[in-house]
Amino acid sequence: MSTISDLKASYQAGRLDKAGYIHAMYERHSVLLDHAQHLAPTNLAEIRIKAGEVTATFKDPPITMVCPPADTRIAPIEAFNFGDYEHAEIQLVRRLVGLLGGAKVRFLDIGANAGFYSLALSQWFPGLRGTAFEPIPSTFGHLCRNLALNAVTGIAPRNLGLSDQAGELVFYTYPSQSGSSSMTRNVDAADVQEVRCPVTTLDAYSAQHQQGADFIKCDVEGAELFVFKGGSQIIRRDRPAIFTEMLRKWCAKYQYHPNDIISHLGGLGYGCHVVSDGRLAPCPIITEETKETNFIFLHRDQHAAIAAALS
Template sequence: MRLREVQNAYKKAEITRFEANKLIMPVLDVLYDLSDLIKESCISKIELDGTNIVFTIEYEKEQIKLCAEQGACISVVSNILATNTVEAELEDNLYELIPENAVVFDIGANIGWYSVCIAKHHPDVQVFSFEPIFYTFLYLKKNLQLNSLSTERIYNIGLSDENKQAIFYFNNKCTETSSMRDLKYINDESQQIECKIRRLDDFCTEQKIDHVDFIKCDVEGAEFFVFRGGLGTIKKSRPVIFTEMLRKWSSAFDYHPNDIILLLASLDYVCIALNRNGKKRILMEVNEDTEEMNYLFIPQEKLAETVSKLKGFTNG
């Protein structure tokens, strides 16, 4: 029984005060347990305002505030509580790969974790954030504002290889799994929402963006189409690309992660797999034994410089 249900049951005299207290006590135990757990985590504060939860996270020498309804920031917070890291594959490396005065695209920005972190760590960088789901987009905007960051370059659109309205499957209990396919990651409660998608190349032309230095792409299986719609920009700008590739997600779109590797290899990019144990290695293809989920794609001419910045890199 949820807390509100306990209160309502007591008000209706369906349960006694003793029974209500007995139902509430396990929740209080969890709160005390959580209080003890965060002492050794990078979460320094948790605030409840009646509607949202605001987490204050000490990350990469920056203080990050993250606001969301229940479920919306499940990955960031659960990773911290489980492992005391946010993105173990890129700890201490992500920001070193972004040059000064860079133009960064955060594609699939969700509620803004990467957009906020990059903008706070690199005040000179221009971060363009893309989130097609309006509900999630509002939290992206709110989190930028919470961290005193500009909302000038946030866009309520998705990027793909077409310019059109597209159906997305959205579940507000797990906003990060929104996708153009029904992935049923949490349960069957997804709702269909029509969203605007644009080709990356066309967006850059329309916005007069002449170069992009770094692309982060996490769009729950549709990564191949993002890159296919941005081949002109990628070929011209030669950005470093940080992306997720999961076989189970890409199969819902009828392609394999190796199709991304081949597509970017045609532009002379090298794939580096990022393991959760901190190891990083050049990867020629994804197979059934591949455990990594996150990858870097590096232009061949930037490979030596990039590898020198990667902790845990092995060529084996």
């Protein structure tokens, strides 16, 4: 199918007459009407086309996000394709942050990508303050744009990765699915790009910036264990609630198993819970039968009442 640019060029060059041009262009425009028809049953309120930019606004949370060219898995596109984006997880996180203290919570968004969780929590809890870490420069640009679009001033974006060491490391990123970016090549995509990004440890960052934490969201495509090892001091000191992704296939790329995270955080006083049907259920071990991929770690002493309320 010819692009709009191709059609305009053909018309201007005289290869396509006016009637043919109008008909061909309407076929391209009709997709707008098709999108409008299918928007209602999703969690998207609107899709807006501006010069050089497409944005989408969610119904709940009421946030607006850029839809970058080529990214097939960005949150608004996922919401349009499947009706919503991580609905059960974000709603449970909403309840959790409310129980932790709402706007008073010190929030760390590790592997922020375009900022969906930072944006959502900032809308639900005005005044929330925190830090969003995103190492990939292009994705970091989208994060900053989204924070500006939503007038979020309490979340400080940092173009920085977190691990168990400091330095500059190679990341693999994919314009077609920016959320799969990692320090290993997790997906077989032709558009893979290698970028070098600065990395530090959460403990070092905390010490330098007097950063505390009450709630940590960590989604770094398999490198979660290294983030937690590099943040053991702040986790032991502040006892934050932790929401993290753990996928066996991604962890295997880093030569460890999700149970190693359960063991490491268990040594710091935490119990693992699976997010299932909008509630928490204890998950002392991950097996080959475990289907869930998102988990919440709560400190056995600090969060006993919260664990009971969400179970």
